[in-house]
Amino acid sequence: MTSRVQPIQCIGCPVGCGGEVVLDGDRVVEMRGFTCEKGEAYAAEEVVAPKRMVTTTVRVHGGALHFLPVVSDGPVPKEAIFDCVRLLRGIEVTAPIETGRVIVADALGLGVDFKAARAIAVASDGLRPA
Template identity: 65%
Template sequence: MARVVHAIQCIVCPIGCGGEVTVEDGTVTTLTGFTCNKGLAYAAKEVVSPKRMVTTTVRVSGGGLPLLPVVSVAPVPKDRIFDCLNLLRGVSVMAPIAEGEIVVADALGLGVDFRAARDISVVQ
């Protein structure tokens, strides 16, 4: 029976709890050191399929700024972060943009949308 103990540093909130996750035969059996439910969920996931929120920018034309910040609506599998970034590098949008507007839907079939993080109004 394979038993592995992972030291996991929680990144859900700024408190930054550290704890241990025990995995036996591919299943999380015990979690220690985490102080909230979100942290427990994060730690359990981190040892099996780690995910991260992704933020970057896409090009925007017709606005006062050349770039629009975008954010994933949910965490993305860690090993697909750079694929998402490459996808977004090729994206260009037109002002006006409203905060929350979907910029890329279901990126790479991961089931995660990328949304605009701010308004960008039209500048003549």
């Protein structure tokens, strides 16, 4: 079987290492150019099953703000990103919200939870309504 070289730009941190992964079929045989373990793990996954963190907002009732930012607690397969966002578009929560609250557990059976990225007080309590 012939091996091929796939260039991968790491997105793990702002250093942004550009490296290469050498593949034999679907098997990683060599990696060069990455400068940390996290980067190598990212590159190894990126060539076979790319994943991304997902952030969006959900609607809030009775809150000082009308929208709550939410974040996945782990990366989501790339092809499921839009499905996750569509799922979250239909979610509504009621204030108060504390940081880290699970808003959707095991989204779409992917094993990933979506959590509140910040706290939101009730409308009369602290922040004025937006």
